[in-house]
Amino acid sequence: MARLRLKNILDKKNDNAALIISFIEQLKANIYVEDEHGKVLLGNANGANNFETPIKLEEEIIGWVKGDDKTSVIGSLLDLLIQKEYERKKLGNEVLTLYQEVNLIFNFSEKLAETIDPFSIAAITLDEGRHLIKFDSGIIVLWDNHAKQLQILALSGEVLFNQEKLNAHVNLLHDISLSGQSEIMGDMSALKEAGIIIPEVQSLIYAALKVKHRVMGAIILASNEAIQYSAADLKFLVTLALQSSSAIESALLYEKNIKEAKEKEEAMRRIFEITNKFVPYEFIGSLGRNAITDVRLGDQIEKIVTVLFSDIRDYTTLAEQMTPEENFRFISSFNEMIGPIIRGHKGFINQYLGDAIMAVFPDNAADALAAAVQMQLAVEEFNQKRISKNLSPIQIGIGMHTGPLIMGITGDSERLDATTIADSVNTASRLESLTKYYKASIIFSESTLQQMLYPETFHIRYLGMVQLKGKHLPVSIYECFNGNSLTEIEKKKNTLQHFNEAMLHYHNKSFASASEGFQYVLEINPHDHTAKFFLDNTIRFINSGVPENWSGVEEMSRK
Numbered sequence: 001m002a003r004l005r006l007k008n009i010l011d012k013k014n015d016n017a018a019l020i021i022s023f024i025e026q027l028k029a030n031i032y033v034e035d036e037h038g039k040v041l042l043g044n045a046n047g048a049n050n051f052e053t054p055i056k057l058e059e060e061i062i063g064w065v066k067g068d069d070k071t072s073v074i075g076s077l078l079d080l081l082i083q084k085e086y087e088r089k090k091l092g093n094e095v096l097t098l099y100q101e102v103n104l105i106f107n108f109s110e111k112l113a114e115t116i117d118p119f120s121i122a123a124i125t126l127d128e129g130r131h132l133i134k135f136d137s138g139i140i141v142l143w144d145n146h147a148k149q150l151q152i153l154a155l156s157g158e159v160l161f162n163q164e165k166l167n168a169h170v171n172l173l174h175d176i177s178l179s180g181q182s183e184i185m186g187d188m189s190a191l192k193e194a195g196i197i198i199p200e201v202q203s204l205i206y207a208a209l210k211v212k213h214r215v216m217g218a219i220i221l222a223s224n225e226a227i228q229y230s231a232a233d234l235k236f237l238v239t240l241a242l243q244s245s246s247a248i249e250s251a252l253l254y255e256k257n258i259k260e261a262k263e264k265e266e267a268m269r270r271i272f273e274i275t276n277k278f279v280p281y282e283f284i285g286s287l288g289r290n291a292i293t294d295v296r297l298g299d300q301i302e303k304i305v306t307v308l309f310s311d312i313r314d315y316t317t318l319a320e321q322m323t324p325e326e327n328f329r330f331i332s333s334f335n336e337m338i339g340p341i342i343r344g345h346k347g348f349i350n351q352y353l354g355d356a357i358m359a360v361f362p363d364n365a366a367d368a369l370a371a372a373v374q375m376q377l378a379v380e381e382f383n384q385k386r387i388s389k390n391l392s393p394i395q396i397g398i399g400m401h402t403g404p405l406i407m408g409i410t411g412d413s414e415r416l417d418a419t420t421i422a423d424s425v426n427t428a429s430r431l432e433s434l435t436k437y438y439k440a441s442i443i444f445s446e447s448t449l450q451q452m453l454y455p456e457t458f459h460i461r462y463l464g465m466v467q468l469k470g471k472h473l474p475v476s477i478y479e480c481f482n483g484n485s486l487t488e489i490e491k492k493k494n495t496l497q498h499f500n501e502a503m504l505h506y507h508n509k510s511f512a513s514a515s516e517g518f519q520y521v522l523e524i525n526p527h528d529h530t531a532k533f534f535l536d537n538t539i540r541f542i543n544s545g546v547p548e549n550w551s552g553v554e555e556m557s558r559k
Contacts, residue, residue, distance in 0.1 A: 004086050006033070006055060006063035009078070010041050016081050017042055023077060024070075031067035031074050043067070057082055112243065118142075118251040122154030125219065125244040133205070133233050135221035136160060141173075142209070142217035142248070150217070153248070160222045162195050169194045180215045182207035182238045184229045203227040205234060207241035211249045219244075299409045306361040306368040306402040306448055307420075307428035308347070310338070310375060313395045313436060315355040331355060337378055345371035350420055358429075360420065365402050365444075365451040369458060369480055372398045372442045376483025399432030400444040401475075402451045430468045431477065438463055439529030441483055446476035458482055459489060461499060463530070464507060467555040474553045479530060491525035499531060507552035511538045 010017045010033065020042060024031050032043025033055075041063070049066040053075030056062065062082070065075040111124050122140040129138065137160035140153045149167045166173060172194055185204040191197045197204070203223040209216040219241050312318070312334070319327050335352055342349055347361040347368060361368040375398065383393035403424035410419050431443050443463070449455055459481050465474040481492050492499075502517025518535035521528055 004057060004062070004082065004089060006035050006078075006082070007041055009082055009085055019081075020074065020077065024074060027070050027073065029068055029070035029074065031065060031071055033063060033065050033074070033078070035063045036061055055079060055082065057086060112247040116251050116254050118248045118255065119153055121244055121247045121251055123156070125240055126154055126156040129219070129221065129237060129240055130156070132236050133221060133229075134223065134225075134227055135203075135205075136223045136225075138219070138221045140209070140217065140219050140244075141166065143215070153217075158224070160198050160201055160224070161220075162197070165195045169196060172196070180208045180210060180213075182234060182241065184234055197222055200224050203229060205229045205237060207234070207237040209241050209245040209248065211245050216245055216248065296409065301408070302404055302406045303362060304403065304451070305405045305424070306365040306400055306451070307405065307422075307424050308342075308357075308359040308361065308368050308372060308398060308400045309428045309432035310357045310359075310372075310396050310398045311432055312355040313397055318392070318394065319355075334382070337382060338375055341374045341378060342371050345374070347371055356432075358425070360405070360407075364453050365400070365448045366453045366455070366457075368400050368402075368448070369442070369444065369452065372400065372444075373458070373480065373482040376441055380483075380485070395441070397432050397435030397440075398442045399428050399430070399435060400442075400448050401428040401431055402445065402448040403427065427468065427471075427475065430471075431475075434466065434477065437533075438477075438479070439533050440479040440481075442480040443477050444480065446478075449478055459493060459496075461492070461496065461530070462503060464503065465553045467553050488525070488527065492528065495521040495524050495528070495531075499528075502531075502534070506534060506538060509541075509546060509550075509552075511542050511546075514538045515542065 010020070020033070024043070032040055032045045032049075034040045034045070045066070051069050051071045052064050052066040053071040054061045054064055055075060055078050063078075065071040065078065111128070112121060115121055115124070125140060126138040129135070135157065137155075137157040139155050139161050141150045142153055143149075144151045149170060150173060152163060152166070155161070155163075172190060173196065183206065185206065188197065188201060188204055191204075192199050192201070201222045202225055204220065206218050206220040208218050219237060221237070322330060331354065334355075335357070338357060339349060342357075342359045345361070345367045346363050347359045349357060349359050351358040359368075359371070361371070375396065379394065379396055386393055401424050403422065405420055405422035405424050407420050427445065431445060435441060435443050440463070449460070461479045461481065463477045463479050465476050467474045481489060484492065498517050498520050502514045502521065505511070505514035505517060515535060515538045518531050518538060521531040522535065525531070
């Protein structure tokens with residue numbers, strides 16, 4: 001509250017001065033009034049001043065009544081007027097303070113309702129406390145029962161607290177943070193000796209953070225000045241502590257729930273990630289399900305897809321040269337190389353079959369062929385590493401076929417399995433086995449070519465028709481040589497027209513012309529083993545004759 005001055009009592013704006021003058025006149029007194037600095041506020045100082053009476057407010061002199069022997073009477077009247085004005089101002093100030101406190105608490109409640117972060121709540125609490133309580137440094141600490149130490153939620157103002165010392169002297173601070181008491185501290189010597197607060201601190205006030213009689217921690221305010229904290233200050237701080245305690249408790253509970261929910265979500269995510277490695281998400285998604293937990297026995301769907309089979313050639317011979325552990329490491333490293341290539345071309349691996357892989361491409365057949373080409377290139381790079389280690393290089397054959405396929409969940413109520421059922425799978429597997437027969441690295445069917453977008457982006461050769469074992473209708477097959485070495489690709493491109501013409505003569509039973517064509521191809525490219533295959537067949541037909549029912553279709557007697 002602003003200091004009350006005698007000048008304000010005798011101001012012309014109120015009736016006090018007129019009342020005093022009237023009273024002096026009635027007493028026929030020779031009196032004047034001056035303030036504590038000697039400035040005359042009322043009356044004439046030229047007269048006698050044998051008498052003087054001090055005017056006091058709470059034992060402090062704020063002026064004098066001087067003159068004749070009537071000074072004490074006028075002094076008593078002024079004392080009465082001053083006391084009345086002082087009480088009026090004091091009451092007004094108390095009402096104003098109470099209003100400010102209620103308004104601050106209301107605003108504080110609104111701010112607390114807008115946040116669920118315990119650190120933000122603590123910071124807001126210190127900011128609001130500064131509006132009515134003077135302090136240089138504030139701190140809010142919580143007791144972590146699990147870690148058995150204090151946790152600092154917020155710091156404000158100057159660095160008067162030593163954070164490192166707080167937990168080094170938990171027992172000392174226990175009396176403040178966990179005592180449940182709220183008080184204005186008089187003796188701070190123990191805190192200063194422990195180094196928790198700096199020696200310059202002159203005043204300290206604290207309030208406990210409590211929820212349902214459980215002490216959580218404390219709000220501690222300190223100042224470098226010798227502040228006479230009042231009961232009103234302590235009451236306001238306790239009010240802030242009670243409100244913030246509930247908010248912090250709710251925030252911590254919310255954080256705990258969120259943390260537990262995130263941990264459960266993370267655990268489920270990891271489960272889904274792991275199960276997706278056993279059953280691809282693309283498979284589950286094709287069934288119209290979002291997660292493996294959604295699938296049901298009997299779920300199935302039929303789609304037109306491209307099935308890709310790859311197999312390591314002569315793996316049995318290769319495996320005999322390795323221990324079981326070396327075999328496992330070899331297959332694992334090979335699959336780690338191939339898997340990302342298939343996924344990178346919109347496919348998914350349906351099965352790892354030892355040294356073989358079955359993959360499904362649900363979109364366009366060109367995805368499968370592009371993956372097959374990159375697989376062959378990856379094997380070439382893989383072989384360079386093997387050769388550097390004095391290991392023999394490997395070869396893979398890849399076969400592809402496009403057609404209807406049923407993907408579904410089969411099994412029983414206790415054991416489910418994701419499976420694919422279709423003749424397309426068998427056909428793709430048989431085409432892969434033909435890569436050995438035709439000495440080609442990638443072979444695919446007519447249906448794959450027909451579904452392919454922009455087939456002209458690939459280097460393709462027609463290899464004729466085959467009658468697969470167990471099949472009634474022949475299948476037209478093609479070779480893609482994009483996966484060959486750059487030299488081999490260039491030579492096959494340069495001889496492609498001659499190869500196609502030789503194939504046309506071959507199927508028309510013009511074997512002499514076919515022989516010339518294949519020989520020309522081999523002169524330019526002696527490593528064209530597919531051309532050599534057809535040349536050998538041509539020579540055999542010339543020397544031994546052609547079966548009467550031969551139509552150019554190769555009949556496969558084995559898988």
